[in-house]
Amino acid sequence: MMSSIQQNIFTSSVKAVNKLNLVDIDKINQVLEVLAKETENSIPYILSENKKDIQRMSTSDPKFDRLLLTEERIQDIAKDIRKVASLPSPVGKIISEKILSNGLKLSKITVPFGVIGIIYEARPNVSFDVFSLCLKSGNVCILKGGSDAFFSNTAIVSIIKRVLLQEGLNPDICNLLPADRSSTLQLLNASNYIDLLIPRGSKELINFVRENSKIPVIETGAGVCHTYFHLEGNLEIGKEIIFNAKTRKVSVCNSLDCLLIDKERIQDLPDLCKKLIEKKVVIYADEPAYAQLENSYPSNLLHKATSANYGMEFLDYKMSIKTVNSIKEAIEHIANYGSKHSEAIISENKSCIKIFEKLVDAACIYVNTSTAFTDGAQFGMGAEIGISTQKMHARGPMALDELCSYKWIVEGNGQIRP
Template identity: 65%
Template sequence: MDDYHQNMFQLVAEASRSLNLLEEKEINAILEAIAKETESKMHYILSENLKDLQRMDISNPKYDRLLLNEQRISDIVKDIRNVISLPSPIGKQLMEKTLPNGLNITKKTVPFGVVGIIYEARPNVSFDVFSLCFKSGNACILKGGSDARFSNEAIIDIIRNLLDEHDVNPNVCTLLPNDRGATDELLKARDYVDLIIPRGGKELINFVRDNSRIPVIETGAGVCHTYFHKEGDVKKGKDIITNAKTRKVSVCNSLDCLVIDKDRLEDLPMLCEDLEKKNVIIYADKYSFDALFQFYSFDLLKKADDDSFGTEFLDYKMAIKTVSGIEDAIKHITAYSSKHSEAIVSEDKNAIKLFEAMIDAACIYANASTAFTDGSQFGLGAEIGISTQKMHARGPMALDELCTYKWIIEGDGQIR
C-alpha cells in the first residue's frame, strides 16, 4: 500500500474511535444540521450534479440514477430525518447471564468501526451511507463512481464542514480520490477497514468480492422475477407487473422477467397492456410471443434468446418465460435468480406457501410488487444496500446491519 492511502486510512480509523464517545442526541443534532444545510444548499448540489449529467448520454440507463432534482433532494432530506427518528442500534443488550462461577456475561451491539462503500453513479448513496454509518457509530470511506464526481464532492464537502463545525473529526466521512487505484488500495486496507459494501452492478460486485482482503457484504445486483400463477388475479397482476417494471427501471428491485403459467397465456395481452404504453421492449419465448403477436407493438416485441433470461436490464426491457406449472416456475427462477426479490401473483394459498418455501431469495412477495424492496419502504429509514447473501445480513440493510457485537465479562477476581 502506498504511503498516501495508508495515511488516509489510518486517519479514518483513528477518527472512528472518537465516535464511541458521542451521545445519541449529539449525533441526531448533527444529522439535523446536515439535513437543514442540504436544503439550503440544494441549488449548489443541483448545479454540481448538472456538471455530471452533462457528461453522460441521457439514453444511458445510469442517467436516472445519477439525476438529482428538487424532489429527490427533498426525499434525501426526509430519509436523513427518518434515520434521526430511529433509535440508536448501539449498546443494545442481546443477552445477559451469570455463570455458576459468578462471572456476569453480557452481549452488546457495537459499531463495525470503519465501513468502505464502493458505488457507481448514485450520488444519493453518499447521503444515505453517511447518515446510517454516523447514526450507528461507524466511520465511512466512500469510493463513488467517476460519473458522479462533482455531485459526490459537493455532498461530502457539506457533510465534512458540518462535522467540523460541531467539533467532530471530519475524517469520519472520507471520499476517496476519483481513480481506480484508490479502489484497489481500499480493498487491501485490512488493518484499517472492517467491512466493504459494494453497491452497483454485477461486474462491480464480482470485482470487489474477488479482490478484497476485507470481509464483503454483496449488495445490489437484482434479477427479479414475478410469477403469474394459474390462479392469479388479472387486475392485481397487471398493476403489480407494471409497477415493478416501470416505476423506476434503473434500480435493482425492478422486474426483469415475467414468468407466466401456460394456462393463462390468453391473459398476457391484458397483463402487458400498460407496458406497451411505457414503451417496454419485451423479449418473449415462443409461447408468449405468439400470445402477444397480434396485441403488442411490433417494434417492441422481440423473440427471446439465451441471454434474455438471467439479465438485469436496468432499462425499459423485460423477458417473458412460459411455464407448465408452479414446479416449472420454481425451477426457472432458481436457475436465473440473483436471490434478490421474487414475487408470485396467485389467489391459491397453497401455491403461495409452496413458492415462499421453495424460492431462495432475500425478499419474497405474494401479490405485491418487488418495488417495495427498499430500506425506507421497510420502515428502516434509509438503506445502505440490499444484501443478496446469507451471512450477517440479508435484504435491505440499515442501522442494525451496520452493527456487530462484543462480549462484556465482569468478575470479582475469578481465575480459571
C-alpha cells in the same frame, strides 16, 4: 504502493473511530438534523455540480437515472436523513445476558464495526445514505464513488464535512477517496484500516470486489427480479403489479426483469402487458408468449427471446417473458436465473403461495404485491446501505442494525479459571 492521499485518508479514518464512539446519541441526532437542513439549503449547489456529471453521460445510459438528482430527490434525501435521526440507536443493545454457575455475568451487546468502506457507481444519493446510517450506528465511513458522479459526490461530502466541523465533530468521520481505479485497489487491500467493505453497483463491480478484497465483504448483489403470474392469479391485481414493478423506476435493483406466466393463463398475457405500452417497454418473449402478443403489442417493442435475455438485469424499459407449465417449473427458472434478490408470486392459492415462499431462495419474497418495495426506507429503516443477497450476517435491505457487530462483556468479582 499506497499514495500519500490514500494513506492519510485511511489513517485519519481509523483515528476518528474512538472519538466518534464517545459522542452521545443526542448529539448524533442533532448533527443529522442539521445535515438535513443544510442539504435542503444547498439544493442549488448540489444540482449545479450534479449537472456537470450528467452532461458527461448519455441519457440512454441505464445509469443516467441513478446519477440524476432533482430538487424533489434531494428533498426526499433530507427526509430520509431526518428519518434516520428519529430511529433508536442500534448501538449498545443487549442481545443476551446470563450468569454462569461461577458467578460470571456475560452480556452480548451490539457495537459498531469501526471503519466501513463503500464502493459504489453512479449513485450520488448513496453518499448521503451511507453517511447518515454510519454516523447513527457509530461507524466511520470511507466512500469510493465512481468517476461518473465525481462532481456530485465531492459536493455532497464537502457539505457533510462542513456540518461535522460546525457541530464540533471530527470531519474525518466521513472521507471520500479519489475516483480513480487505483483508489479502488488500495481500498480492497486496506485490511489494517478497514473493518468491512460493502460494494453497491453492477454485477461486474460486486464480483470484482468479492474476488479481490482482503477485507470482509457484504455483497449487495445485482437484482434480477421475477414475478410469477400463477394459474390462480388475479388478473386485475396482476396488471397493476407488473406495471408498477417494471416501470416505477427502471434503474433500480428491485425493478421487474422477467415475467413468468403459467401456460394455462397465457391468454391473459395481452391484458397483463397492455399498460406497459404506455412506457414503451421492450419485451423479449418466448414462443408461446410471442404468439399471444404479436397481434396486440407494438411490433417494434416485441422481440423473440433468446437464452441471453434470461438472468439479465435490464435497468431499462425492457423485460423478458417465460411461459412455464407449473409452479415447480417457475421455481426452477428462478433458481437458475435469479440473483437471490426479490421474487414475487401473484396467486389466490394459499398452498401454492406457501410452496413459493418456502422454496424460492431470495432475500425478499413478495405475495400479490410489487418487488418495488425492496428498499430500506419502504421497510421503515430510514434509508439503506444496500440490499444484501448473501446469507451471512445480513440479508435484504441493510440499515442500522446490519451496521453493527457485537462484543461480549464478562463481569466478575475475582474469579479465576481452575
